[in-house]
Amino acid sequence: MRIQKRTLGLIFYFVLLVVPIYWMLNMSLRSNADILSTFSLYPADITFENYIKIFTDESWYSGYINAMIYVTLNTLMSLAFALPAAYAFSRFKFLGDGQMFFWLLTNRMAPPAVFLLPYFQLYSTVNLIDTHIAVALAHCLFNVPLAVWILEGFMSGIPKEIDETAFIDGYSFPRFFITIFIPLIRAGVGVTAFFCFMFSWVELLFARTLTVTEAKPIVATMTRTISATGLDWGLLAANGILTIVPGALVIWFVRNHLAKGFALGRV
Amino acid sequence: MEKWENNRAWFLVLPVFVVVAFSAIIPLMTVVNYSIQDIFGPGNAVFVGTEWFEEMLTDSRLHDALGRQFIFSGLVLLIEIPLGILIALAMPKKGWGVSASLITLAIPLLIPWNVIGTIWIIFTRPDIGLFGVGINSLNLLDVPFDHTARPSFAWITLMAMEVWHWTPLVALLCYAGLRAIPEAYYQAAKIDGASAWSVFRYIQLPKMRGVLTIAVLLRWMDSFLIYAEPFALTGGGPGNSTTFLSIYLVKLATGQFDLGPAAAFSLIYFLIVLLFSFIFYQALLNVGKGEKIA
Numbered sequence: 001m002r003i004q005k006r007t008l009g010l011i012f013y014f015v016l017l018v019v020p021i022y023w024m025l026n027m028s029l030r031s032n033a034d035i036l037s038t039f040s041l042y043p044a045d046i047t048f049e050n051y052i053k054i055f056t057d058e059s060w061y062s063g064y065i066n067a068m069i070y071v072t073l074n075t076l077m078s079l080a081f082a083l084p085a086a087y088a089f090s091r092f093k094f095l096g097d098g099q100m101f102f103w104l105l106t107n108r109m110a111p112p113a114v115f116l117l118p119y120f121q122l123y124s125t126v127n128l129i130d131t132h133i134a135v136a137l138a139h140c141l142f143n144v145p146l147a148v149w150i151l152e153g154f155m156s157g158i159p160k161e162i163d164e165t166a167f168i169d170g171y172s173f174p175r176f177f178i179t180i181f182i183p184l185i186r187a188g189v190g191v192t193a194f195f196c197f198m199f200s201w202v203e204l205l206f207a208r209t210l211t212v213t214e215a216k217p218i219v220a221t222m223t224r225t226i227s228a229t230g231l232d233w234g235l236l237a238a239n240g241i242l243t244i245v246p247g248a249l250v251i252w253f254v255r256n257h258l259a260k261g262f263a264l265g266r267v
Numbered sequence: 268m269e270k271w272e273n274n275r276a277w278f279l280v281l282p283v284f285v286v287v288a289f290s291a292i293i294p295l296m297t298v299v300n301y302s303i304q305d306i307f308g309p310g311n312a313v314f315v316g317t318e319w320f321e322e323m324l325t326d327s328r329l330h331d332a333l334g335r336q337f338i339f340s341g342l343v344l345l346i347e348i349p350l351g352i353l354i355a356l357a358m359p360k361k362g363w364g365v366s367a368s369l370i371t372l373a374i375p376l377l378i379p380w381n382v383i384g385t386i387w388i389i390f391t392r393p394d395i396g397l398f399g400v401g402i403n404s405l406n407l408l409d410v411p412f413d414h415t416a417r418p419s420f421a422w423i424t425l426m427a428m429e430v431w432h433w434t435p436l437v438a439l440l441c442y443a444g445l446r447a448i449p450e451a452y453y454q455a456a457k458i459d460g461a462s463a464w465s466v467f468r469y470i471q472l473p474k475m476r477g478v479l480t481i482a483v484l485l486r487w488m489d490s491f492l493i494y495a496e497p498f499a500l501t502g503g504g505p506g507n508s509t510t511f512l513s514i515y516l517v518k519l520a521t522g523q524f525d526l527g528p529a530a531a532f533s534l535i536y537f538l539i540v541l542l543f544s545f546i547f548y549q550a551l552l553n554v555g556k557g558e559k560i561a
Contacts, residue, residue, distance in 0.1 A: 010357040014371050020390040020431065021374065023397045027389055035395055081286055084279040092276035100280060107291045109488050109540040111513055111533050117520060118297035119290075141290040144283055160269075202379045204495045219379040237389060240382045247377025255366045 021244065027237035035233045050238035060239075063218030066132065067201065068246065070215065073136035074143060074200040075193050081140070082147035082192070087177065089148065090155035091163065104145040116209045123210055130212040138206040143196045150195060154188025155181075190254050197250055218243055301530035319531035329532060331507065332515040336491060339425075339511060343490040346430055348483060351437025352475070356467070358442055369442075372435040384499025387428040414501060418508030421501045425509055428496060433489070437482045444478035445471060480551040484544055491540055512536060 027035055028050055029043040054060040088094070089101060119138060120129070128134040162184070166176045182189065208220040222239050302320070305313045323329060358368045378386070393399040393413045402412045410416065414424040448470065456466050494513035497503065503510035503518075510518075516536070520529035 006357045007359075010354065010368070013354060014368075017371060017375065017431065017435070019397070020386050023390050024386050027395070039395065039400055041397070077286075081283045085283040088276040088279035091271060093270040093272045094274045094276040094280075097276075100284070104283070104287060106541055106544075107287055109492075109537065109544060110291070110295070111492050111516065111536050111540070112494070115294045115298065115533075116517075117526070118294035118301075121297065122293055137286070138290055140286050144287055148283060160271075198377050201377060204379060204381050219381055222381070222385070233389065233395060236385060240378075240385050240389075243379050243382050244374070244377065248374065251370050251373045251377065255370055 024237045024240050027233055028241045030234055032232050032234045050234045051242075053235060054238060054242065060218075060221065063216060063221040064242065064246075066211070066215045067207070067217035067219070070132040070135040070139070070207070070217070071197055071200045071246075073132055074139045075196040077136055077140055078143040078147045078196045079189065079193060081144050082151055083182065083189075084177070086148045086151035086155055087181070089152045091160065101148075104148060107145050108142050110141075112205050116205060119206065120209055129210060130214045130216075132215045134210045135207050135215060135217075136200075138210055139200045139203060143199055146199065147192045147196055150192045151185070151188055154185045154191075158184055194250065194254050198247070201247060298530045298533060301526045302534055303527075303531075305527055315527065319527040320535075322528050323532045323535065326528070328507065328510075329515060332510055332512050335508075335510070336512045339429075339493070340487060340490045342426060343429055343433070344483065344486055346426070347434045347437050347486055348479070350430070350434050351482065352441050352479075354434070354438040355441035355445055356471070358438070360446075369439070372439055375432050375435050376439075378432075380495035381499040383428060383432050384496045387424060387431075387500055391424050415505055418505060421505060421509050425497055425500060428500060429490065429493075432496070433486060437486065440478040440482045441475055444475035448474045476551065476554075480548065483547050483551060487547060488540055488544060491543075 026041075026043055029046050029048070030040075031045075031047050031049060034045060034047075089097060123129050123134050123138075128137070158181070162180070163176070166180055167173075171180070204219050207217045211217065211220065218239065222236065303314060303316060305315045305318075354372075359365055375383070388396075390396045391398045391412075391414055393403055393411055399412055402408070412420055414421045452470050453466070456470060461469075492513060493511055494517070497509050497511060498514055501509045503514045516529050516533055519525045519532075
């Protein structure tokens with residue numbers, strides 16, 4: 001009986017979690033005039049005009065492509081930088097290792113809102129404004145420390161004897177690292193990639209500040225739904241729904257890794 | 268695990284150091300520069316020493332924003348951590364329910380932050396929102412619910428949004444911690460006839476200490492630095508009732524171009540987050556150290 005109550009509670013919570021998203025989906029399938037004139041729990045008169053508008057107008061859909069490009073770049077960069085560093089932290093004692101680790105983490109604590117202007121100046125100076133690489137690089141500020149943190153946990157779970165055996169067998173470090181070690185922690189790599197993707201995809205401030213048109217992400221483009229005639233709720237909702245899709249796809253692909261990764265690693 | 272001593276490990280850390288330093292140290296130095304100068308234009312700045320820091324000490328709007336920020340972050344931790352633990356405990360341990368729960372939990376985390384604000388505007392508007400229309404049709408309130416009408420309504424909406432958005436992260440982390448407990452522990456507890464409460468208190472809670480540390484730290488930092496969601500939902504209003512620190516500082520820096528005071532306070536802001544993160548970290552590391560862990 002207790003188990004059932006518990007499951008019921010969980011289902012109730014999940015319903016609460018999904019309802020606001022359902023409501024936005026409902027709005028996205030209706031025209032703005034319909035939304036404002038009638039209140040309805042479901043889209044009685046389904047229309048895809050909001051989605052068609054987004055997919056046929058380049059100024060809308062390019063936002064998605066831009067965001068996908070810099071998020072992918074950032075995930076790859078974060079992993080490439082963090083993997084060797086996490087190995088160093090999990091295996092070696094070296095001068096200033098504790099301080100370095102803490103310093104990395106402090107970079108998550110800087111208030112981003114006030115670093116915007118210095119960021120704009122810095123990236124203007126090196127001529128990177130309005131490029132995908134600029135946003136990817138800026139997002140490394142909080143994603144690389146997080147990646148090091150998560151990966152270090154997974155790596156510490158692998159016994160050091162494996163490294164020693166491989167080196168005795170004559171493996172060079174790069175070959176050992178890529179062909180033996182990384183496959184061993186692939187669940188950890190999956191979880192890390194998930195977190196990097198997530199934090200880069202949801203970030204707005206840096207992405208908006210460092211881009212003008214060429215690399216402008218959809219979250220920044222969305223503000224255009226406010227026009228002279230007021231807010232176009234249907235269009236805004238359709239945009240919102242479309243920003244959820246890539247995330248949902250990523251979750252779907254890593255769902256097994258995620259369950260396993262969360263179970264094995266210290267996270 | 269015994270670690271090898273080798274300073275050449277620095278070569279492995281160097282790329283991380285360079286990429287993070289580029290994005291962290293140079294802008295930080297710029298902020299320090301702003302905080303001690305009065306800037307009239309490019310190449311035209313006057314050294315003012317601690318003037319901006321002194322000005323910050325007497326800015327009452329800033330103190331209000333700081334107070335609101337502490338209340339907000341405190342509430343966030345008080346609600347989300349226990350709720351997240353409860354959800355993690357209720358989640359299934361095997362079967363298709365595991366994937367289904369993980370996917371459902373992860374969805375809010377992958378929605379861009381200003382879209383979160385948009386979702387909650389659409390959900391709570393008194394004219395088109397399910398929540399707004401629903402609660403007004405019950406006629407429980409003396410005035411119609413509208414998050415732009417009253418500070419208390421704005422706060423309720425913001426807290427609901429925040430709890431909706433971030434509790435899943437706490438739950439996911441706690442679930443990871445729970446899954447790492449070997450089955451043998453539970454069997455031993457069962458043989459000893461331990462109650463559900465003592466299983467939680469003496470096995471599950473101590474084993475979750477690591478992930479709880481991460482959860483508390485992440486929630487503390489991110490809620491204290493919150494910007495995009497309240498900006499999208501309330502814009503800091505009504506009045507200044509939901510103007511949190513980041514919103515106020517951005518107004519100062521980019522709205523009024525008061526770079527000096529904004530920079531000065533953002534350094535203090537940074538130090539506050541650092542200090543509290545350090546306290547939480549130490550406290551969580553040391554709590555329960557004295558007792559014997561099963």
